[in-house]
Amino acid sequence: MNLLEMKNIRKSFGELSVIRDISLSVTRGEVVSIIGPSGSGKSTLLRCATFLETIDSGFISYMGQVAAQEDATGAITYCTHEEMKKIHGYFGLVFQNFNLFPHYSVLKNIMDAPIVVQGRQKSEVREEAMALLEKMGLADKADFYPYQLSGGQQQRVSIVRALAMNPEILFFDEPTSALDPELTIEVLKVIRQLAEEHMTMVIVTHEMQFAAAVSDRVIFMDGGIIVEEGSPEQVISNPEKARTRQFLDMYNNR
Amino acid sequence: MSFFTMLETMSSGMLKTCAIFFLTLLFSLPLGFLVSFGRMSKNPILRNIVKVYISIMRGTPLMLQLLVWYFGPFYLFQIPIRGYRFTAIILGFAFNYAAYFGEIFRAGIESMPQGQYEAAKVLGYTKVQTFFRIILPQVVKRILPAVTNEVITLVKDTSLAFSLAYQEVFSIAKQISSSQTSFMPFLIAGVFYYIMNYAVAFAMERMEKSMSYYR
Numbered sequence: 001m002n003l004l005e006m007k008n009i010r011k012s013f014g015e016l017s018v019i020r021d022i023s024l025s026v027t028r029g030e031v032v033s034i035i036g037p038s039g040s041g042k043s044t045l046l047r048c049a050t051f052l053e054t055i056d057s058g059f060i061s062y063m064g065q066v067a068a069q070e071d072a073t074g075a076i077t078y079c080t081h082e083e084m085k086k087i088h089g090y091f092g093l094v095f096q097n098f099n100l101f102p103h104y105s106v107l108k109n110i111m112d113a114p115i116v117v118q119g120r121q122k123s124e125v126r127e128e129a130m131a132l133l134e135k136m137g138l139a140d141k142a143d144f145y146p147y148q149l150s151g152g153q154q155q156r157v158s159i160v161r162a163l164a165m166n167p168e169i170l171f172f173d174e175p176t177s178a179l180d181p182e183l184t185i186e187v188l189k190v191i192r193q194l195a196e197e198h199m200t201m202v203i204v205t206h207e208m209q210f211a212a213a214v215s216d217r218v219i220f221m222d223g224g225i226i227v228e229e230g231s232p233e234q235v236i237s238n239p240e241k242a243r244t245r246q247f248l249d250m251y252n253n254r
Numbered sequence: 255m256s257f258f259t260m261l262e263t264m265s266s267g268m269l270k271t272c273a274i275f276f277l278t279l280l281f282s283l284p285l286g287f288l289v290s291f292g293r294m295s296k297n298p299i300l301r302n303i304v305k306v307y308i309s310i311m312r313g314t315p316l317m318l319q320l321l322v323w324y325f326g327p328f329y330l331f332q333i334p335i336r337g338y339r340f341t342a343i344i345l346g347f348a349f350n351y352a353a354y355f356g357e358i359f360r361a362g363i364e365s366m367p368q369g370q371y372e373a374a375k376v377l378g379y380t381k382v383q384t385f386f387r388i389i390l391p392q393v394v395k396r397i398l399p400a401v402t403n404e405v406i407t408l409v410k411d412t413s414l415a416f417s418l419a420y421q422e423v424f425s426i427a428k429q430i431s432s433s434q435t436s437f438m439p440f441l442i443a444g445v446f447y448y449i450m451n452y453a454v455a456f457a458m459e460r461m462e463k464s465m466s467y468y469r
Contacts, residue, residue, distance in 0.1 A: 085378065088378040093376045095372070099372065099373035103395070117378040118378075145467065145468045145469075
């Protein structure tokens with residue numbers, strides 16, 4: 001059974017068709033990277049998968065539970081509020097701009113949702129949060145506020161915040177695009193570590209070497225469609241399609 | 255009339271001024287939230303009703319609004335109401351200030367980055383939890399300086415109750431001044447308003463400081 005199943009997704013903003021018939025399925029433990037030029041629809045695809053955008057047509061399910069499908073007339077229907085609540089527990093999303101809650105300390109940023117949303121025991125959540133911070137080398141920052149941290153530290157905290165919900169799958173929307181090269185490395189190290197632990201992940205990124213190194217599968221998107229898809233060796237090292245080659249050449253020669 | 259007799263006579267007015275001040279805040283702050291929600295509503299009918307309400311409240315003098323609240327029921331519907339004076343004043347102030355507070359709250363809520371809502375949504379917070387746990391605390395910090403301005407203006411505006419012959423501090427000052435041909439009551443009133451606003455500014459600054467632990 002696929003952990004995530006997206007079929008024939010379409011999404012347009014007004015006249016602009018951003019995603020044109022994309023299907024994507026992810027199995028447990030798989031690391032999928034999505035690369036491609038700006039405006040190719042990569043982020044929108046993640047936003048559709050995480051229900052920050054509603055799809056115009058297609059099908060989405062998590063763990064075999066249908067989240068969105070077309071009814072007999074072709075209109076999209078999303079599952080009930082209760083079912084959606086459950087499905088929201090299956091995934092986490094790490095944003096480009098971190099989106100930490102500035103009025104909460106690092107520890108509270110991590111602990112609040114597990115306690116408030118999942119109704120878990122405070123002591124148990126605290127233990128888990130501290131263990132995750134320890135792992136990320138941020139234990140000494142537990143009582144800091146986001147503004148006191150570097151961008152790299154903030155992004156690692158936001159990864160911990162997502163992990164504390166114990167998601168089945170973690171999405172990353174250009175997690176290092178707001179960071180300088182040095183900070184990028186410390187964030188990529190963390191994601192690589194998660195990949196080694198077989199965390200299921202879908203990563204939208206512009207870091208080609210990184211994508212090649214951690215991914216089981218790479219997807220190249222352009223103009224709202226999947227142009228090429230396969231192992232990193234296939235897509236990044238020996239791309240078949242002219243458009244993929246053109247994009248990667250431009251990236252390599254910058 | 256000695257200075258202390260004046261002060262004593264005026265003290266009942268000071269209490270009444272404080273009553274207008276606190277009751278107006280008590281009603282206009284929650285009402286302001288309703289106004290801001292109505293103003294941001296997706297329902298065009300509700301949104302436009304609130305827009306017209308704000309426009310009238312901000313576009314006409316508060317003194318005139320007080321007169322309408324007090325005399326309106328009688329002149330429009332021939333209903334005489336006894337002991338209505340203080341209620342009319344509070345109604346007039348609360349509805350007027352709610353319009354201003356509503357716009358301040360709206361500015362604060364709309365200034366929140368979309369990412370905060372999105373992060374909360376992905377983490378599974380409900381809309382109510384998102385508003386009260388994530389959005390509101392940050393909005394309060396953002397709007398506090400603007401609210402301070404309004405509250406300080408309110409202290410001084412309480413003197414408009416004078417137009418309904420309500421015996422707050424300014425009305426009494428004017429009466430004593432006329433009867434005693436003395437300038438002293440105005441000085442006392444001025445010092446009273448100043449001290450009250452000093453206290454307001456002090457309290458609001460403390461509140462701002464208590465929220466300065468984050469940026």
